[in-house]
Amino acid sequence: MPGFEIFGEEEKRQIADVLDTGVLFRYEFTEQRRGIYKVREFEEKFAAYTGAGHAQAVTSGSAALKVALTALGVGPGDEVITQGFTFVATWEAILEVGAIPVFTEIDTTLNMDPDDLKNKITDQTACIIPVHMCGSAARIQQIKAIADARDIPVLEDTAQSVGARIRGQHLGTFGTCGTFSFDPVKTITTGEGGMVVTNDPELHRKMMEYHDHGHDHVINPGGRGGEGRSFYGFNYRMMELQGAIGIAQLAKLDSMLAAQRKNKNRLKEAVAKIPGVTFREQIDPHGDSATFLAFTLSDANHRKKVGTVLQEHGAAAICWAENTWHFYRRWEHLLGERTLVNNGWPFAAGGKRRFVYDPQDLPQSASLLDRTLVYPISIRMSETKLKDMEAALEKASQV
Numbered sequence: 001m002p003g004f005e006i007f008g009e010e011e012k013r014q015i016a017d018v019l020d021t022g023v024l025f026r027y028e029f030t031e032q033r034r035g036i037y038k039v040r041e042f043e044e045k046f047a048a049y050t051g052a053g054h055a056q057a058v059t060s061g062s063a064a065l066k067v068a069l070t071a072l073g074v075g076p077g078d079e080v081i082t083q084g085f086t087f088v089a090t091w092e093a094i095l096e097v098g099a100i101p102v103f104t105e106i107d108t109t110l111n112m113d114p115d116d117l118k119n120k121i122t123d124q125t126a127c128i129i130p131v132h133m134c135g136s137a138a139r140i141q142q143i144k145a146i147a148d149a150r151d152i153p154v155l156e157d158t159a160q161s162v163g164a165r166i167r168g169q170h171l172g173t174f175g176t177c178g179t180f181s182f183d184p185v186k187t188i189t190t191g192e193g194g195m196v197v198t199n200d201p202e203l204h205r206k207m208m209e210y211h212d213h214g215h216d217h218v219i220n221p222g223g224r225g226g227e228g229r230s231f232y233g234f235n236y237r238m239m240e241l242q243g244a245i246g247i248a249q250l251a252k253l254d255s256m257l258a259a260q261r262k263n264k265n266r267l268k269e270a271v272a273k274i275p276g277v278t279f280r281e282q283i284d285p286h287g288d289s290a291t292f293l294a295f296t297l298s299d300a301n302h303r304k305k306v307g308t309v310l311q312e313h314g315a316a317a318i319c320w321a322e323n324t325w326h327f328y329r330r331w332e333h334l335l336g337e338r339t340l341v342n343n344g345w346p347f348a349a350g351g352k353r354r355f356v357y358d359p360q361d362l363p364q365s366a367s368l369l370d371r372t373l374v375y376p377i378s379i380r381m382s383e384t385k386l387k388d389m390e391a392a393l394e395k396a397s398q399v
């Protein structure tokens with residue numbers, strides 16, 4: 001699953017370059033840095049790797065979503081559609097820009113259901129955020145076509161799927177822009193960090209300026225203090241140390257994915273022996289980043305039995321319906337409209353509620369997730385570990 005497993009000499013060497021110059025800031029310090037620009041280099045390499053025209057590094061995957069939404073011009077009064085199975089950061093970012101999150105069902109891809117997306121689009125829809133959950137693609141081409149027909153931008157939340165592709169094209173590059181996360185449990189990590197990619201130079205310019213207080217980064221004799229600005233921004237700048245680690249991690253990504261695919265295929269064979277089991281639908285099985293193995297049982301009762309046996313035999317799997325961070329019905333702080341803002345914003349404005357979430361919404365997603373179990377796949381899984389898991393799965397196939 002994550003880059004922390006293979007943190008090593010390459011990362012240390014990259015960090016040493018930065019420590020040798022003592023320049024931790026991505027801009028300025030021209031003489032002292034001796035030509036070393038790690039964040040810029042990471043951006044260039046990330047863009048080249050994914051095949052995107054531009055990449056903008058930021059402080060986190062959450063910040064990447066907010067910076068992208070802001071640059072797309074999304075704000076109060078707008079609705080943004082995402083799926084009810086994602087990490088909370090996706091809708092937090094929507095609320096952060098003052099817009100209203102609208103949730104779709106997921107389908108057998110465990111990602112956005114394009115049919116339900118059509119039901120949820122209104123005149124207020126300002127952006128659509130499909131999430132490529134757990135290393136595997138949403139029906140992004142279908143979603144993009146629906147959005148294009150209505151001239152709505154698509155932001156792909158690719159936080160969990162760096163390196164995943166559909167017939168060679170990287171997830172995150174199908175939409176108007178795509179965001180990535182490098183937090184400690186993601187496939188490549190910089191401790192904290194994120195990236196937005198886009199082919200649109202104007203959108204990239206807005207993101208670059210916004211993430212740095214509006215600095216226009218046009219060289220001028222007065223230096224950084226004398227740069228111009230077209231609008232106000234905020235600070236979501238990545239540090240040089242993070243950029244350095246990112247360069248080392250990115251160089252290892254393809255070999256990490258290859259190792260995960262091997263481990264995943266092996267476990268998949270063992271899971272396939274469970275009667276009635278089906279696997280998550282893959283748009284392109286070869287492009288899956290293999291960070292997770294998701295399998296679905298015929299009913300919730302069977303899922304519970306299988307889950308219990310696996311747990312008893314030391315091979316516990318995750319049930320996302322029970323996990324409190326990833327599924328709509330478990331987000332009591334969203335459903336309960338809990339905010340620190342005294343006047344109730346963003347759930348209320350002018351003393352009125354802006355929207356209401358029904359805890360019984362998304363029955364199709366609930367039914368799917370209730371029947372589904374998921375294994376995170378590691379890069380390093382010992383023969384003993386794999387054998388133990390296979391034995392547990394053998395037991396589970398008998399309940």
Ligand SMILES: *Cc1c(COP(=O)(O)O)cnc(C)c1O
Nearest residue numbers: 060061062087089159181182183
């Ligand atoms: C991790 C994650 C994020 C947020 O990334 P951070 O770097 O942790 O802020 C956003 N969306 C999804 C789907 C994620 O899994």
